[in-house]
Amino acid sequence: MLIALARERHFGRAAESLGLTQPTLSTGIKQLEAQLGVKLVQRGSRFGGLTPEGQRALVRARQIVGDARRLRDEMRHSHEGLSGHLRLAVIPTALTWAARLAHEFNRRHPNIDFTILSRPSAEILTMLEDLEIDAGVSYLDNEPLGRVTTRLLYRETYVLVCAPDHPLADRPGIGWGDLAETRLCLLTPDMQNRRIINRRLMEAGLAPRVPIVSNSTVVLVSHVVRGGWATILPAGLARFLAKGHDLRLVPLASADDGHAVGLVATHQEPHTPVLQSLMEAAQQLAGDEGE
Template sequence: MDIRQLQYLAALAREKHFTRAAQACNVTQPTLSGRIRQLEQELGVPIVERGQRYIGLTAEGERVLKWTHLILDNWQSLNQELGQIRSRKGELVGRLVLGVIPSALPKVATLTNAMQQVHPKVGFTILSQSSEEILRNLHDFSIEAGITYLDNEPVEGLLQAPLYQERYCLFVSASHPLAQRSSVDWLEAAQESLCLLTPNMQNRRIIDRAFTAANAHPSPRLETNSIMNLLSSVRSMGLASIMPEYFIDVLGKLEGVRAVPLANPKVEHAVGLVAINREPRSPFIAALFAAAKTL
C-alpha cells in the first residue's frame, strides 16, 4: 500500500467517476483503476462496487476511505512540517485549500492577505461551498479549513476564530423608490421582486427565517448560488436582493446600486474560520489561525 493508491481512492470517492478521478490525479483511467485493484488485493477486501460505471464503495470500502482520509491528512501535515524545517528561514511553503460560503467570498481576501504578509510563499485554493459542504469536506479532509457561520451550524469541537458579523441590506437600483430610505423592514422587502441565493445555502436559510419572523412570505423571481449573479440581476434586471452589508465597502463603489439596511427584525450572525481540532496541529493551520486573530 502506498500514498498514490490512497490518493486515487480519495479522488474516486470525491468525483464518483473513474475518468474524472483519473483526470484530477493526472493519470490515465486504467492506471487509476489498476492501482485501486492492487489496493484491494493488498488489503484483502473489495473496496469498489463493480459495474459498467462507478456505483459506489462497498461497506469495507467506506471503512478504508475513512482511514484513507486520515492518513492523507497526516501525510500532508507531515510534509508541511518537514518543508518548514527544510526551508532555510523556517518559512512555510505550499498551498492551503479553503472552503468558503458564497456570502463570505468577497471578504476572504482580508484573511489570505494577512496570512501572506507573514508567509509569502503560501498559496491558496478558494472553493465556493455551502456551509453543509464545508463541514462534510473538513471531516473527509478534502479541504483544510473553512469560512462559515459560527452560530448557525454544528461547529462544536472544531477550531474556531471569529472574523466578522454578517448584517443584511436590501440591494436595489439607484432609481428604486426604496433607494433613499435609511432602512427597510423585512415585511416591506418581501413585497419586492427578489433574487436570492438558492435554498441549500445557509445564507438563504437565515434570510428565510427573518422573513418568517416578520410574518412575510416572498416568492423570489430568481434563485442562484452565485453572489455575482445576484449583483448583476440587481443592476441589469431591476430586481432587489438581500446581501451582507459589508459588500458596500469590499466590492468598491457599486455604480447604480444602493444598499438599504434591513430592520424589524434585526438580524446578524458571526462568520469565522473553522478547522478540525487535532494534535499535532498542521503548521499551516496554526499560521492561518494566527493570521485570523490579527484581523
C-alpha cells in the same frame, strides 16, 4: 485513489481528478484490496459504492493521507520556514473577507500560495472531509459543523441593496416585513445565506416569489444596477460591490447580533505550522476589525 473514488463515485472521474488513466486507478484499488485481503469496492457495470470494509478503510485512508501531509508540512517548516500552498473554500458572501485574510497572510509569509474557491457551506464541509481543501470560511452557528476547529471572523448583518428611486431607498432602516412588495433577486436555495434570508422572511410572514436566483453576488448586484430589482446581502459585501454604482444600502433590522462567520478547519492536534498561523491570522484580523 480510494479517497478520490469515494468522492467522485465514478472510476473515470476519480482517475481524471488524480491525473491518471482509469486502468491505472482500477489496478491501484485492486492492489490495495489484495494487500488488505478484503473487497473495498462494489463493482458491476459501474461503481456500486464502497463495501462496509471499504467504508472503514476510507476513514483510515483520510487519516493516513492527512497525517502524511502534516508530516511533510512540518518537515518543510523546519528547514524552509512557512511555505507551501493553502487551499480555501469560501461561502460567496465571505469572499471579500477571505481575500483580506489571504492578502494579509501572504504579505507576512510570501512563500505561501493560495487557491480560493467559492462554494456552498455544505460542500465546504465535504471538501474538508475529503482533504480537497485545507480550510474553509463558512457560517459557524446556523447549521451543524461536526468536529472542526473554528475561528470567528465577523458577524453577518444584512442590507437591502436597491436603486435610488426604490420606495424604501431613503429609509434609515427597515424591517423584513417591509419587503412584501419588493422585487427580489437572491442567491440560490442551496446557499446557507439564502436559507437564512428565507427564514427571516418567513418569520415576517412573507413568502415572496424570487424570479431570478444566482450563485454569484456579482450577478445579483448587476441586476439591481440595471434597474427594477433589489437584493439582500451582508452589509460588508454590499458596500464593496456597490462602490462606483448609484445604489442605496438600507439596513435590515435584526433581533440578534447576526450570524457568525469564520475560518473552519478539520480538528487535529496539533495543526500544521501553516494552518496554525492561518488560524492566528484570522483571529488577529477579527480583532483588528472589532477595534
